[in-house]
Amino acid sequence: MLVAPGDYPQINxxxxxxxxxLRRLGMNLEVVSTDWGTLVQRRASKEPVEKGGWSIIHTTASGQSLSLPVCHLFLRANGPQAWFGWPExxxxxxxxxxxxxxxDAAESRRIAExxxxxxxxxxxxxxxGFYWQPSAxxxxxxxxxxxxxxxFWNMAKA
Structure with a gap:
């Protein structure tokens, strides 16, 4: 089951x-369209799909939050304390x-690789992938x- 937030255009x-x-690869996939708030609540469920769980969700993160292994949420693999999906x-x-x-910089690079x-x-x-959200x-x-x-701070009308 893939949970898709219809009210969040980028993630939808x-x-x-x-x-x-996945369907073109031959997988039988159910897509549940919901709002972002419901997805956020549902992703916390560790229940099986038939009891309100999920199999696939999407999320995004800003580049700076993924730039270093120490702060990269998706790289956590410490089970119950990890990001949703709880990899171990x-x-x-x-x-x-x-x-x-x-x-040591060279050692840091080797470890990161x-x-x-x-x-x-x-x-x-x-x-x-990567995208830049345009604004005007x-x-x-x-x-x-x-x-x-x-x-939204530092902004003013001229």
């Missing part, structure tokens, strides 16, 4: 493309810890920060 598009690809993998957790402990390789073997999450502001709005997420 990812969901619809995923559903199309001692090697990923060991590599994350080793990355934080080394002070090993961590990425292990993450792709485990496939607890599937990175689908009236000419009389000033103080808008260029950032991956909209911050």
């Amino acid at each position: 598009a990812l969901s619809l493309v995923t559903a199309d690809v 993998d001692a090697e990923i957790e060991r590599l994350r810890g080793a990355w934080t402990e080394t002070g 090993a961590l990425n390789k292990r993450a792709m073997e485990l496939m607890a999450y599937v990175p689908l 502001w009236r000419r009389n709005v000033t103080g808008v920060f260029k950032s991956p997420v909209t911050a």
